[in-house]
Amino acid sequence: MNIYTRMLICLTVMAILIVPSFAQPTPFAIKGWVFYEGGNPCDDPMVNITNLDTSAKWQAETNASSSHYQIILISGTDLNATEILRFDVTGGTNTSVTNHTISVSEVNDGGIFNFNITLGPTSSDADLNVTGVTVNCGYLFGNESNEISATIKNNGSGNAGAFNVSFSVGGISEQVTVSSLAAGNSTTVSVTDPTIRNAGDSVPITVTADCNGEIVESNETNNVSSITKTVVNNGYKGKRYTGGTNMTTWKSYDLNGNLVYSAGDSYYLSSYSYPDWTTYNVSWTASDLPVSGTVIEARLYTMYTWDKKDVMSNNANLKFNDALQTVDKHYKDEKMYATSYPYGMLVYNVTDDFNATGNYANLTNSYPGGGNVSMRGMLLVAIYEDAGKQRRVIYINEEFDLLYGGSGKCTTPDEATDYAPIGGSIDAPNASCARLITIAPGADGSGSTGEGELIFNGHVWNDEWRDNEVHQIGISDRDVTLYLQSTDNLVGFQSNADWMEASNAFLVVTFGILGDVNQDSEITPADAVMVLEMAVRGEYSEAADVSEDGCVTSLDALMILQAVANNVTL
Structure with a gap:
């Protein structure tokens, strides 16, 4: 065998070995049916397919008696995964243009099967x-x-x-x-x-x-x-949504005494009805604020709304019992977008000028021309110390939060909730009574229908705040003894499509048992003897006044003996 023959044999073997190593073309089927928009089959449609990545075009096979179309292309040659095919389909006067991106799984499966097309929903005339x-x-x-x-x-x-x-x-x-x-x-x-x-x-x-x-x-x-x-803040939500704070505890007291409050003869003064007003006066009688002992704190809360010219910050002066006062705190809030005016509360410390026989407040609006702010009313609160009273722990929380929970203001009741955490711990197991007083200016419910929801440690009272239909100070005074906790007591003011504000929470916790004059934590005949002796001497003690008529008499001693005999609580 000569050298040329050997070379020919080698080349032939190499050709045989090499050829099978090239990838074979893979068929890629595209098929489906064409329908009119109502679901009826479109026979003999015109189906044109364009590879938008390569500009290659094909026409699918169809026939006059069927709505079916099909075409066999070559994967790797005509198309590849991720390329986009455009289907231009015509049936009579109806058309459809649909884009489809080829997936890897379709390449692996060898085609796009049951790719049905409905004429009508898509057209190149859409805009x-x-x-x-x-x-x-x-x-x-x-x-x-x-x-x-x-x-x-x-x-x-x-x-x-x-x-x-x-x-x-x-x-x-x-x-x-x-x-x-x-x-x-x-x-x-x-x-x-x-x-x-x-x-x-x-x-x-x-x-x-x-x-x-x-x-x-x-x-x-x-x-x-x-x-x-x-971005703007939504002031109708609780202040925690607008960069503000909760209604925190301003101060607390532990004393023998009590807290009293009254709006006196406050009234709503509208700057719309009285655009030029310059004075606003409120008075309180002795019976409005029944104080015994020594007043250790008296605070005057002056509530206003729609302050269009910042009158309350710069042009309001107040005299209390003819003594000019200095603002102690100024709390305010507003909706903070579009037309927005402050709502708020000026707080004055009037302790030194408080008079147990009656009080008078005069607010002067010195803005040129007067008006430009409306007054909701004034609330006078006094805390007094009296050795004859039971021991009480009193918490004062203050702030001012505009609230409205409703879709019209893009809020929910949960968002439109102001919280007032009570600071400090309480000896709850030994408390005989817990009283929660909350103030919601603008919550002007009346009669049996109030406004807003009061929340205390998870318990909810609906339609809670009412005013007297003269002023616009919503007031709630609740016994919350059953819900009192030793720590983490939390008050909530919630609006459910109610226009209202939250301004004050006063928690008054009383210790000691009514009738337990000797303070041995039980009522016994010895207490009745002490009460009778007090009656003879003309002395007074809140614990001894079990009839709660404001004086200690033999009737109180008799009631204690009856309670002991019948084993009942006074």
Whole structure:
């Protein structure tokens, strides 16, 4: 065998070994049925397929007696995974244009099977526009998530099939799918932006209709709309949502004595009805504030609303029993967006000028021309010490929080809740009584119908606050003994579509048993003897006054003996 023959044999063997190493073409089937919009089959449709990545085009096989179409292409040659096929389908006067991205699984399976097409929902005559972008109640609110909505309209003459709408909110993106949109129709889609932002932040918002190009439109240049919104706080929510604080405990007292309060002859003074008012006067009689012993704290709370010219901060002067007073605290709140005016409360320490026989307050509005603020009323609170009274621990919580819990203000009742945690611990097991007094200016319920929900340690009283239909100071005075805790006592003021504010919480906890004059923690005949002796001497003790008629008599001693005999609690 010569050298040339040997070379020929080697080349032949190499050819045989090499050829099988090349990949073989793989068939890729595309098939399905074509229907009219109502579901009837479209026989003999025209199905044209374009690979948008390579511009290659094919026409599928169809026949006059069937709505079926099919075509066999070559995977790896005609198409590959991730490439987009466009299906242009015509049946009579009806058309459809549908884009489909080839997946890896379809390549592995060898085709796109049962890819059915409905004529009508999509047309190159569709024209998608973003006609409006809105945010909840028109504002982006701070310290919470926000709902953003967009209205998409099909301005074209052809219907649009499924497409996506993208929202870009301050760089955070999300997409929403629209199943179809007929010519001339609009739809609204929404997303919730979970980003917690601060008031003053500037946030660009861009909405794009058909963001992934699923729809072939007559105009592809008008699919985007952008706005920029500045974040604001929503003052109708509790102050924890607006950078403020809870209604904290201002001060507490542990003494033998009590707390009394009264709105006196307060009345609502409207700057709308009296636009030029310059004076506001309130008086209290001795019976309004029955004080015995020594007053150790007297506070005057002056509530106002709609302060359009900042009158209360700069142009209000108050005299109490003719003595000019200095503002001790000024609490206020407002809705903080659009037209916004302060609501609030001026607090005066009038301890030195308090008079147990009667009191008088005169507020002067020195703003030029007067008016420009409305007065809800005044509340006078006195804490006094009296050795003849039972021991009490008194907590005073103060703040001012504008509240409205309802969809009209983009709030919920849970959000429109102001909390007043009671500071410190309480000897709850030994407390004989716990009384909670809460003040909600603007909660002007009357009769059997109040406004707002009072919450104490999880227990809820509905429609709680009422005024006297003269002033606008909602007052609640509740026995909460059953719900008192040793620590973490929590008061809540909640609005459920109620216009109201939260300003004060007073918790008064009483220790000692009525009738237990010798303070041995039980009622015995010895207490009756002591009461009778006090009656003879003309002395008074709150524990001895079991009849609660304001004096100690033999009747009180008799009631103690009856209680001992019958084993009952006074």
